Amino acid sequence: MRTHRRNVKTGSPGWFGTVTIKKSYVAFHLIPLYDQPALAEGLSAELAKRRQGKTCFNLKAIDAPLFAELAALAKRVRAALPTDG
Structure with a gap:
């Protein structure tokens, strides 16, 4: 998922997050946490x-409370992003 904010160097939209399915886990990345670690x-x-690292969370099983916490974190991160007019 991309943000409305543009990358200064490339002019392309910035990345908000990704979900990557691996062999033994699912990786959930919230890229803005790299620049704004206090949000976590x-x-x-x-x-x-x-x-794992600054932006990644690895999940191996369905866990509703963790999913709810990740959803709340993603909303908090999204609310903190600057908007481009």
Whole structure:
């Protein structure tokens, strides 16, 4: 998924996030966390231990509470993005 904000170097839309299906897990990336790591403060211990690097969360099983927390985090990240007029 892309953002409305343009990449200064390329002029193309920036990346908001991706979901990648791997062999043994699903990777959920929220790219704006790279520039704004404070948006991920307060993660539950369960979600924090599934975090890989700054922007990626690896999930191996269906877990409704973790999905709800990721959805809330994605909304928080989206709300923090600047909008281009």
